[in-house]
Amino acid sequence: MADVRPLRALHYDLGVVGGFDAVLAPPYDVIDPEQRAALAARSPYNAVRVDLPEAPDGGDPYAHAAELLTAWQADGALVRDDAPAVWALRQDTAPAGGPASSRRGLFARVRVEDYGPGRIRPHERTHPGPKEDRLRLTRATRANLSPIFSLYDDPAGAAWAAVEPATAGAPFGAATDAEGTTLRLWRVADPAALAAVTDALAATELLIADGHHRYETARVYADEIGGEGEHRWVLMCLVALQDPGLTVLPTHRLVRGLAGDPARQEALAALLRRDFTLEEIAPEDLRPPAGSGPLQFGYLDAHFKRAFRCTLRDQAIADAALPGMPEAYRTLDTAVLEALVLKGPLGLTEDDISHLRGLGYSRTDDEARELVLGGAYDVGFFLRASPVEQVRQVAAAGVNMPPKSTFFHPKVPTGLLFNPLA
Secondary structure (H helix, E strand, O other): OOOEEOEOOEEEOHHHHOOHHHHOEOOHHHOOHHHHHHHHHHOOOOOHHHHOOOOOOOOOHHHHHHHHHHHHHHHOOEEEOOOOEEEEEEEEEOOOOOOOEEEEEEEEEEEOOOOOOOOEEOOEOOOHHHHHHHHHHHHHHOEEOOOEEEEEOOOOOHHHHHHHHHHHOOOOEEEEOOOOOEEEEEEEOOHHHHHHHHHHHOOOOEEEEEOHHHHHHHHHHHHHHOOOOHHHEEEEEEEEOOOOOOEEEOOEEEEOOOOOOHHHHHHHHHHHHHHEEEEEEOHHHOOOOOOOOOOEEEEEEOOOOOEEEEEEOOHHHHHHHOOOOOHHHHOOHHHHHHHHHHOOOOOOOHHHHHOOOOEEEEOOHHHHHHHHHOOOOOEEEEOOOOOHHHHHHHHHOOOOEOOOOOEEEOOOOEOOOEEEOO
């Protein structure tokens, strides 16, 4: 089973840095250059400066991150706990036009080990580029700078119940992000609570929700160093699969390179007419409604600028395209779209998908529409979210989803805690 323990965290002294609002940042892989500049301008101690580093003289960004981390500790901006603790996190969202929700997580350290049943499972395939980037950063800083977000099974809610009394008091820190999500973080060091959390998680399997590249980096780094030590552990934020605030959003697929390729255009049109029912819809309705059933996606192209809802005519079509795969995978929207369309008439290979050649992603309906209608991409496929239970079923079957099959919301920000590896 997964080995989950309290950690001696490295964390901000909020009295020195001015509070979490000044220093937190989203995960590195959702930050564009403009947003990075805005975050860095908030504070000389903002976490983006070490997690997505840029050397001011054009030098080695990873060495610069290590220098900053050392300097921040010398300044007293970062301090390390003397004793282990777990940290309780609440993230409260109130989206415009949507219901409010609250998600609860526990920060702890988890022993790094190979993927496998009963221990730690992935749910998505990874890209090679981010793993090399994260490995170089880990080697330089000798720390986990951004937590991995993982799910655990706890029908009785025992792990959160152990820390919940501590959340009645004032939090260690709080912040509100640009989307209006408010977070509060509590340090829990009571020995009885720590023992209860460890016991509650002792028999659980962990499913990585966000941070596959970071986890695989942690495995490589641990083996590079060898032996036993703090490098054998990795920072995680753990959320129960039963948490009512656990929300998954879709990531849309965008494809370029069709404008000068009539053969692929015609092949795509023929497949859509043959295997899908097509219904013209308003561009505002491109994302299909949530639910199960046959694959549905919204389709928009840059030339005709017409929007369609495409519904798979028969599940047998998907079964034939994914022979030998478990049922949960054969009914997964991202997997069926990849097999039937992206790798079919559009001709994308596994290597193209891994290296984003001709393929892009967008996490919002508005951005995806703008990228297609503005001509940055030729076609867009607008998806519905993958249900959490289906994510779990696919992982339990021992197969990985296509990249970007899930977008868990809200993200766990970087900067709440760091985990030294030496």
